[in-house]
Amino acid sequence: xxxxxxxxxxxxxxxxxxxxxxxxxxxxxxxxxxxxxxxxxxxxxxxxxxxxxxxxxxxxxxxxxxxxxxxxxxxxxxxxxxxxxxxxxxxxxxxxxxxxxxxxxxxxxxxxxxxxxxxxxxxxxxxxxxxxxxxxxxxxxxxxxxxxxxxxxxxxxxxxxxxxxxxxxxxxxxxxxxxxxxxxxxxxxxxxxxxxxxxxxxxxxxxxxxxxxxxxxxxxxxxxxxxxxxxxxxxxxxxxxxxxxxxxxxxxxxxxxxxxxxxxxxxxxxxxxxxxxxxxxxxxxxxxxxxxxxxxxxxxxxxxxxxxxxxxxxxxxxxxxxxxxxxxxxxxxxxxxxxxxxxxxxxxxxxxxxxxxxxxxxxxxxxxxxxxxxxxxxxxxxxxxxxxxxxxxxxxxxxxxxxxxxxxxxxxxxxxxxxxxxxxxxxxxxxxxxxxxxxxxxxxxxxxxxxxxxxxxxxxxxxxxxxxxxxxxxxxxxxxxxxxxxxxxxxxxxxxxxxxxxxxxxxx
Amino acid sequence: xxxxxxxxxxxxxxxxxxxxxxxxxxxxxxxxxxxxxxxxxxxxxxxxxxxxxxxxxxxxxxxxxxxxxxxxxxxxxxxxxxxxxxxxxxxxxxxxxxxxxxxxxxxxxxxxxxxxxxxxxxxxxxxxxxxxxxxxxxxxxxxxxxxxxxxxxxxxxxxxxxxxxxxxxxxxxxxxxxxxxxxxxxxxxxxxxxxxxxxxxxxxxxxxxxxxxxxxxxxxxxxxxxxxxxxxxxxxxxxxxxxxxxxxxxxxxxxxxxxxxxxxxxxxxxxxxxxxxxxxxxxxxxxxxxxxxxxxxxxxxxxxxxxxxxxxxxxxxxxxxxxxxxxxxxxxxxxxxxxxxxxxxxxxxxxxxxxxxxxxxxxxxxxxxxxxxxxxxxxxxxxxxxxxxxxxxxxxxxxxxxxxxxxxxxxxxxxxxxxxxxxxxxxxxxxxxxxxxxxxxxxxxxxxxxxxxxxxxxxxxxxxxxxxxxxxxxxxx
Numbered sequence: 012x013x014x015x016x017x018x019x020x021x022x023x024x025x026x027x028x029x030x031x032x033x034x035x036x037x038x039x040x041x042x043x044x045x046x047x048x049x050x051x052x053x054x055x056x057x058x059x060x061x062x063x064x065x066x067x068x069x070x071x072x073x074x075x076x077x078x079x080x081x082x083x084x085x086x087x088x089x090x091x092x093x094x095x096x097x098x099x100x101x102x103x104x105x106x107x108x109x110x111x112x113x114x115x116x117x118x119x120x121x122x123x124x125x126x127x128x129x130x131x132x133x134x135x136x137x138x139x140x141x142x143x144x145x146x147x148x149x150x151x152x153x154x155x156x157x158x159x160x161x162x163x164x165x166x167x168x169x170x171x172x173x174x175x176x177x178x179x180x181x182x183x184x185x186x187x188x189x190x191x192x193x194x195x196x197x198x199x200x201x202x203x204x205x206x207x208x209x210x211x212x213x214x215x216x217x218x219x220x221x222x223x224x225x226x227x228x229x230x231x232x233x234x235x236x237x238x239x240x241x242x243x244x245x246x247x248x249x250x251x252x253x254x255x256x257x258x259x260x261x262x263x264x265x266x267x268x269x270x271x272x273x274x275x276x277x278x279x280x281x282x283x284x285x286x287x288x289x290x291x292x293x294x295x296x297x298x299x300x301x302x303x304x305x306x307x308x309x310x311x312x313x314x315x316x317x318x319x320x321x322x323x324x325x326x327x328x329x330x331x332x333x334x335x336x337x338x339x340x341x342x343x344x345x346x347x348x349x350x351x352x353x354x355x356x357x358x359x360x361x362x363x364x365x366x367x368x369x370x371x372x373x374x375x376x377x378x379x380x381x382x383x384x385x386x387x388x389x390x391x392x393x394x395x396x397x398x399x400x401x402x403x404x405x406x407x408x409x410x411x412x413x414x415x416x417x418x419x420x421x422x423x424x425x426x427x428x429x430x431x432x433x434x435x436x437x438x439x440x441x442x443x444x445x446x447x448x449x450x451x452x453x454x455x456x457x458x459x460x461x462x463x464x465x466x467x468x469x470x471x472x473x474x475x476x477x478x479x480x481x482x483x484x485x486x487x488x489x490x491x492x493x494x495x496x497x498x499x500x501x502x503x504x505x506x507x508x509x510x511x512x513x514x515x516x517x518x519x
Numbered sequence: 520x521x522x523x524x525x526x527x528x529x530x531x532x533x534x535x536x537x538x539x540x541x542x543x544x545x546x547x548x549x550x551x552x553x554x555x556x557x558x559x560x561x562x563x564x565x566x567x568x569x570x571x572x573x574x575x576x577x578x579x580x581x582x583x584x585x586x587x588x589x590x591x592x593x594x595x596x597x598x599x600x601x602x603x604x605x606x607x608x609x610x611x612x613x614x615x616x617x618x619x620x621x622x623x624x625x626x627x628x629x630x631x632x633x634x635x636x637x638x639x640x641x642x643x644x645x646x647x648x649x650x651x652x653x654x655x656x657x658x659x660x661x662x663x664x665x666x667x668x669x670x671x672x673x674x675x676x677x678x679x680x681x682x683x684x685x686x687x688x689x690x691x692x693x694x695x696x697x698x699x700x701x702x703x704x705x706x707x708x709x710x711x712x713x714x715x716x717x718x719x720x721x722x723x724x725x726x727x728x729x730x731x732x733x734x735x736x737x738x739x740x741x742x743x744x745x746x747x748x749x750x751x752x753x754x755x756x757x758x759x760x761x762x763x764x765x766x767x768x769x770x771x772x773x774x775x776x777x778x779x780x781x782x783x784x785x786x787x788x789x790x791x792x793x794x795x796x797x798x799x800x801x802x803x804x805x806x807x808x809x810x811x812x813x814x815x816x817x818x819x820x821x822x823x824x825x826x827x828x829x830x831x832x833x834x835x836x837x838x839x840x841x842x843x844x845x846x847x848x849x850x851x852x853x854x855x856x857x858x859x860x861x862x863x864x865x866x867x868x869x870x871x872x873x874x875x876x877x878x879x880x881x882x883x884x885x886x887x888x889x890x891x892x893x894x895x896x897x898x899x900x901x902x903x904x905x906x907x908x909x910x911x912x913x914x915x916x917x918x919x920x921x922x923x924x925x926x927x928x929x930x931x932x933x934x935x936x937x938x939x940x941x942x943x944x945x946x947x948x949x950x951x952x953x954x955x956x957x958x959x960x961x962x963x964x965x966x967x968x969x970x971x972x973x974x975x976x977x978x979x980x981x982x983x984x985x986x987x988x989x990x991x992x993x994x995x996x
Contacts, residue, residue, distance in 0.1 A: 082988075
């Protein structure tokens, strides 16, 4: 088999970087920061190379590398990407240097360990998106937990310990059940293929032939793990805690990339491996998704803390993505994939902006702010664009994703009802309510708090460098989404084909 | 079976340790610097025995008229015992001075206990098992109370002795019944005719008594009552040895008795028994550990839980579970000895600073020690890709292969519970500020042991094949 080392270089760059950063002295703060940013920029450069070398017309995995790892269990280091993974590793490597730059002044304590954690986290996230072996995927999936746990626990807010432990145990709960399912699947495969295997491409052939009832259990074990990560209502309770207590950089990565691991997992594993069960449970899961959309939006509306508001809005937005996936049409899944990127960009931007204000005033409650447009016009402009993008304003990125998902779910044969679309669409209206209402209370009117005048200063150059790239993409996706949609088109089709082949009878 | 000198050379590890014990006694009696010399002498012995064992792992012979098996599976166990003991002795050098028990006999007792374990793991006759077991146990009873001036150590020693004697009673009674019903103490005979014997209720009863006796030794619920007090009262290094190599020795005996029928068509009447004690141990150990405030006591309950995970392998009862359990034992030995080595460094004089609180802010006091402890905790919790994860992975694979998926699910659920208390230590180390100004004196010997253990945990985790291939090679299939 052809061995392509590109993805391995991509994976090794942050890994080596995270180890090398430990050799810096504690006092070399600037060097440590620059080193971290440099390493993550090199990783970004590798993904850009991937982007240019990638051929979007073929649905198969590309840049494949396969090396035997654990022969006794027939597990190999097997990596490769298709369009979906490419978009997500682009997002990951794009956000990582920005988060490191954004925490330039916010993180002072234990800096070396912070950069180590962020780079190590990047290894795990990239690994999750490029693994083609279930076992390898599981290792990276778990490896992500530890650095995130440290990021929340060491640099987080007051209730950081509670939040970090809750985050860890919630996500671990789901993933360990997935581990049992992975082992079961590998053993089942050994009956059919004659060898114990966790090779994803081989399991694609095995999964659909699992007896119906057991397949339901397998689907459930995988789905639970992903649903906790997404999070799907009612498994979302760890999310507001983790977001509120995490430092800004942690929130950006958590919302931007970690939640996408869940939706990516559903698309990559749940649907193609267990198509019959996926179709069977699609209406139920879609109901939960729609409930999540409305619930997240309503809860966001009553928040008094800006960060919590953005956190709950994630529950609502991720509901759209899940709805798009389980509607199982080309449009809706394409919309879900692009919406994963959009949510990473716009929610990332919102968290960064809230973090910037917090760094200056150490307050996040909406009531404290008011009329800041006069004090910080540039900041207010960015906040407006980010809010509009998050609520799905036409011309910006959020609109594209939500629109595709709604169209797709409307004509979905699997859901076979327009009710999902109607209710989901109200989520967009609610989003406009809570975001614009927050914006109005924070930005417009008279300056309500005299303290703000001295403390709140406008964006500095470093913050502009962090924000502008994100906003370029927010507009780019909004105006010309074709650049990104064409990447994932072939892989979306192949997921739908895989599901369609095995469920033709179910849909009649 | 014709024997020649070559085959007897495979008995070298036992000879090394046996001769070493005699020499150590002489050193202790006739030299004034015995105390300084003995630890290093012991380490040389252990490393020599370990390397000799590992070299002969692909050969497998039965010596002395069917009494002792050398090479093969016993060799991998010898490797685990000797490496574990070497690390424990390395940790003990400076710890004993702090603990106030810098006696020469400490090292001689450790050597003797290791010899006992090696006899147990290689036994091919039930009486050899008993001999090895007593040699190991009696050394442990003394080691537990090595600090005779300390009340809790005396209590630990006495409690261990009484309950140990109780367990021995079960074992002897079981042996008597087995002998009575089969007329032989040979394990080879027992394996070959198991199907025939298994219809005899007395034989099954005898084997059940035997297994119950060893359930005490592996610290499985409901035979675990002695564990927390003994692990807490004994000196930290001794606990490190008892909880790892001692457990491994007890498991080696269970494997000797049972693995002959794994993967064959012979009836396996103990599957429900092991499934029940596995579930009880995993859940009880993990849940009770949460409420502990003393780290040694917490790790005692964690040790009970780990016995449960390994018992999952025994319940599965196939060839995969044999390899899985041995892997688990090796992984557990190194991660737990590593954890106890860190505890022995952090500990103050006279058993102070054993509370979880004393780990607060360890990262700001000594980052290397903190990172190692975090690594051991993550490994014990079974986070991939560390050695502890693969131990669990292999036994769960074995369980699912025997159609006991439910047992793997229970195992997974109890792992989630156990994560809470392992993570709690990491929380204290990294997220809290130091609770006192106590200055930790890091002995370079102990630190070396910690680092070796940490490297093994990492290597066995990242490249599990390194160990697994050796184990599969030693099993010879």
